[in-house]
Amino acid sequence: MSDRTARAWGLAAALAVLVLIADQVAKEIVEKHIVLGEQVEVLGPLKLTLSHNEGVAFGLATGGGVVLVVISLIALGVVLWLFSRDPGRPGMWVATGLLAGGAFGNLVDRVRHGHVTDFIELPHWPPFNLADCAITCGVVILLVIYLREAERAERGS
Numbered sequence: 819m820s821d822r823t824a825r826a827w828g829l830a831a832a833l834a835v836l837v838l839i840a841d842q843v844a845k846e847i848v849e850k851h852i853v854l855g856e857q858v859e860v861l862g863p864l865k866l867t868l869s870h871n872e873g874v875a876f877g878l879a880t881g882g883g884v885v886l887v888v889i890s891l892i893a894l895g896v897v898l899w900l901f902s903r904d905p906g907r908p909g910m911w912v913a914t915g916l917l918a919g920g921a922f923g924n925l926v927d928r929v930r931h932g933h934v935t936d937f938i939e940l941p942h943w944p945p946f947n948l949a950d951c952a953i954t955c956g957v958v959i960l961l962v963i964y965l966r967e968a969e970r971a972e973r974g975s
Contacts, residue, residue, distance in 0.1 A: 826905035830915040837919025841948040842926060848937040857939065869945045870933040887928055894921045900960075909963050916956030923949030 819827075852858060852868040859865055894917075901914040924947070927934040936945035 820906075822906045826901075826911045830901065830905070830911040830918065833912065833915025834919035834922065837916060837949070837952045838922045838926070841920070841923035841952070844948050845923075845927065845935040845937065849935060852937065863941045865939040866937050867939045867945055869936045870931070871936050871945075872933045887925065890921055890925050890928070894918060894925075897921070897956075907963065909959055913956045913959040913963065916952040916959065920949040920952035920956065923947070923952070 848866060848868055852866060854868050854870070857865045857867045897914060897917045901910055904910065905914075924934045934947065934949075936947050936950070938947060938951075939945045
């Protein structure tokens with residue numbers, strides 16, 4: 819394994835651990851200080867509200883249980899496989915770290931509690947959590963990486 823590859827894996831792992839810790843600490847604080855369904859005004863349209871999501875993102879596929887855990891593990895495997903193909907690709911360690919950390923954060927909730935703890939609420943949007951934010955950012959970064967590569971390949975043709 820080259821130094822560049824090892825560094826990319828190390829950075830991705832470190833970011834994933836940071837995301838996992840931040841997500842779990844935030845969820846623990848919210849669980850201790852906010853009652854289920856309570857809304858706490860933070861700033862402007864941003865509110866904190868404790869909710870338990872037994873489905874996937876935004877409450878879809880409620881009651882999936884073990885199936886959702888397996889799907890999460892498969893998705894995580896795909897992300898790690900994509901990363902392993904070229905870990906030195908610029909930005910891949912960031913996308914992978916965010917995706918893996920977010921996936922692990924929600925997976926830990928599912929295994930420990932049977933649901934995911936959500937607490938960030940914006941108008942006209944279902945509650946979500948820091949893990950969801952990390953996953954969303956990771957997907958966006960991954961899309962930008964692949965779209966830029968496709969654009970370069972198209973110009974080079």
